[in-house]
Amino acid sequence: MSELYFKRPMPHGGKLVERVITDRRIAKKFYEACKKTGAVYEIKPTLHYKRGVPVRNVYREIMSVCYGFFSPVEGSMTSAELESVLSKRRLLSGWVFPYPILFDISKEDYQKLGVSEGDRLLLTLKGKPFAILDIEEIYEIDPEELANRTFGTPETNPEVVREKFDDKHPGWVIYRSHNPIILAGKYTIINEPVFKPPYDRFWLPPRKCREEFERRGWRTVIAHQTRNVPHVGHEHLMKNAAYTGDVEPCHGILVNAIIGVKRRGDYPDEAILEAHEAVNKYGYIKPERHMVTFTLWDMRYGNPLESLLHGIIRQNMGCTHHMFGRDHAAVGEYYDSFATQILWLKGIPSYGFDKPVNEVEGGLLIRPQNMREFWYCPVCKEMVYSETCGHSKQKQKLSGSLIRGLVAEGVQPPNIIMRPEVFKVVVKWWKKFNYPFVNERYVQWKEQELEVDIPDLD
Amino acid sequence: MEYILEIFLDDYRLSKIKGTPVEANIEAVFGGELKVLRLKVGEDVKNEILKAFETARIDSRACITDTPVAFRRALFEEIANQKSLTEDVARAVLARINEIKELAAKESEFLPPPEIEE
Numbered sequence: 321m322s323e324l325y326f327k328r329p330m331p332h333g334g335k336l337v338e339r340v341i342t343d344r345r346i347a348k349k350f351y352e353a354c355k356k357t358g359a360v361y362e363i364k365p366t367l368h369y370k371r372g373v374p375v376r377n378v379y380r381e382i383m384s385v386c387y388g389f390f391s392p393v394e395g396s397m398t399s400a401e402l403e404s405v406l407s408k409r410r411l412l413s414g415w416v417f418p419y420p421i422l423f424d425i426s427k428e429d430y431q432k433l434g435v436s437e438g439d440r441l442l443l444t445l446k447g448k449p450f451a452i453l454d455i456e457e458i459y460e461i462d463p464e465e466l467a468n469r470t471f472g473t474p475e476t477n478p479e480v481v482r483e484k485f486d487d488k489h490p491g492w493v494i495y496r497s498h499n500p501i502i503l504a505g506k507y508t509i510i511n512e513p514v515f516k517p518p519y520d521r522f523w524l525p526p527r528k529c530r531e532e533f534e535r536r537g538w539r540t541v542i543a544h545q546t547r548n549v550p551h552v553g554h555e556h557l558m559k560n561a562a563y564t565g566d567v568e569p570c571h572g573i574l575v576n577a578i579i580g581v582k583r584r585g586d587y588p589d590e591a592i593l594e595a596h597e598a599v600n601k602y603g604y605i606k607p608e609r610h611m612v613t614f615t616l617w618d619m620r621y622g623n624p625l626e627s628l629l630h631g632i633i634r635q636n637m638g639c640t641h642h643m644f645g646r647d648h649a650a651v652g653e654y655y656d657s658f659a660t661q662i663l664w665l666k667g668i669p670s671y672g673f674d675k676p677v678n679e680v681e682g683g684l685l686i687r688p689q690n691m692r693e694f695w696y697c698p699v700c701k702e703m704v705y706s707e708t709c710g711h712s713k714q715k716q717k718l719s720g721s722l723i724r725g726l727v728a729e730g731v732q733p734p735n736i737i738m739r740p741e742v743f744k745v746v747v748k749w750w751k752k753f754n755y756p757f758v759n760e761r762y763v764q765w766k767e768q769e770l771e772v773d774i775p776d777l778d
Numbered sequence: 779m780e781y782i783l784e785i786f787l788d789d790y791r792l793s794k795i796k797g798t799p800v801e802a803n804i805e806a807v808f809g810g811e812l813k814v815l816r817l818k819v820g821e822d823v824k825n826e827i828l829k830a831f832e833t834a835r836i837d838s839r840a841c842i843t844d845t846p847v848a849f850r851r852a853l854f855e856e857i858a859n860q861k862s863l864t865e866d867v868a869r870a871v872l873a874r875i876n877e878i879k880e881l882a883a884k885e886s887e888f889l890p891p892p893e894i895e896e
Contacts, residue, residue: 584886585833585844647838657838693838696808716807721835721843722784726812728847730892731786734811743894750891759886 329685333392491620513772543634846882
């Protein structure tokens with residue numbers, strides 16, 4: 321029987337990256353040495369290239385790299401690595417990776433810093449020592465070219481790209497807003513940030529996550545990507561997708577929320593985490609089978625590309641399966657609605673995948689569970705799976721937008737759409753922020769406060 | 779292609795259209811738990827709405843969503859005034875776009891939370 325069991329996949333690249341110095345004594349020595357050389361840079365949010373509002377904070381990428389979520393990436397990419405990612409979606413080592421990961425600074429800051437290749441740069445966050453960057457290469461980019469090449473165009477990627485990316489696309493804006501000077505090299509966190517509530521309850525980096533799966537006896541685990549408060553359609557997706565597994569349904573469902581700057585109209589991060597927690601706290605999926613965690617990342621909304629990153633993150637966390645629905649991590653109509661599923665079922669040659677991403681060299685081991693849609697069927701009188709129910713003409717689709725519309729008008733969504741306990745979480749954070757969704761004021765506040773505090777190292 | 783503007787109906791709104799021809803168009807969805815009117819518009823009106831409101835988007839049901847509450851309130855007012863569900867209703871609302879945008883700008887800062895049991 322055991323030969324039919326699925327094994328927990330190895331981390332992407334074979335080894336979990338862990339670049340965090342936890343011994344305070346050693347960390348202080350690094351800090352003292354850095355202070356002597358004098359190169360110190362205070363991390364700033366990336367501002368929208370036109371509007372000047374925060375769209376990203378590189379600290380999130382440093383955290384995700386150093387705690388191993390993005391294994392095998394170890395730092396800011398060199399020019400050769402960047403070219404390899406943009407042209408082949410592969411790191412120089414051959415492992416699949418979808419996005420440029422870069423430490424960018426302005427020309428003015430570069431002049432002021434006076435660093436060169438071979439230097440070590442101390443990075444501070446909120447005025448306190450946070451990480452170091454060992455500079456291997458310094459080069460210049462054209463942010464617009466970076467943004468265009470990251471996502472592609474309808475001409476270069478006709479299989480899935482439907483519209484030219486522009487400044488209505490938050491991911492394109494993030495890359496377009498990058499500063500032109502790139503400091504490439506490995507990051508090391510020397511002073512572990514402390515997560516604030518409610519984030520502290522949900523922080524489970526890959527090594528600890530793998531240990532938790534062992535502790536719970538979860539051999540098979542299916543990942544659920546979220547950037548949203550769960551409605552009943554999401555709940556059905558989780559419940560039904562989890563029926564896959566090996567000789568029995570998946571033992572666990574790992575909800576992994578993406579936490580970072582989001583687009584206006586999304587829910588606040590705090591509400592997203594606690595609303596998913598409410599799903600298990602109130603027994604809609606029992607807590608023995610459902611766990612909520614997060615990854616720090618300013619979403620690029622890159623649909624198939626984002627799904628690759630999600631696969632990498634959750635494989636690194638130890639998941640055996642990943643569920644993918646329609647419009648995965650999508651915004652607008654830039655991509656085919658099922659672009660992610662095309663990538664995982666057939667491949668997208670123009671992105672460098674002539675086969676499904678599990679079958680290419682350097683590809684992923686996590687198994688996709690490609691799901692179509694759930695909707696309410698008034699004939700069956702229940703939520704149904706689109707490929708099962710025969711009453712598709714009568715379907716009543718449930719969408720996040722529909723629920724946002726109800727919420728904004730102060731109408732409590734019926735239980736069949738959103739669980740009352742989930743709505744209570746939405747209202748709890750609504751009262752705190754005076755607004756149910758992400759707006760400009762929330763983004764400004766959040767990017768000033770961040771999810772973490774930095775302890776003293778002196 | 780046709781796009782849809784959905785207007786959710788609570789008791790107050792139901793009373794405003796009671797006895798009008800619009801009443802016949804009320805749909806009960808999600809097991810009867812939600813009452814809704816659906817106003818259909820074409821490409822031009824859809825584009826005007828998307829252009830007017832940064833947050834507006836088209837969802838997987840071809841519905842125009844994430845419009846400001848002020849816009850949706852105005853839409854219902856026009857439906858109740860005109861006692862109709864034609865595209866002219868949406869055009870009449872678009873004619874008031876400056877007034878709606880002004881209200882919507884305030885709305886992006888504050889929306890009163892509902893009073894529900896904690």
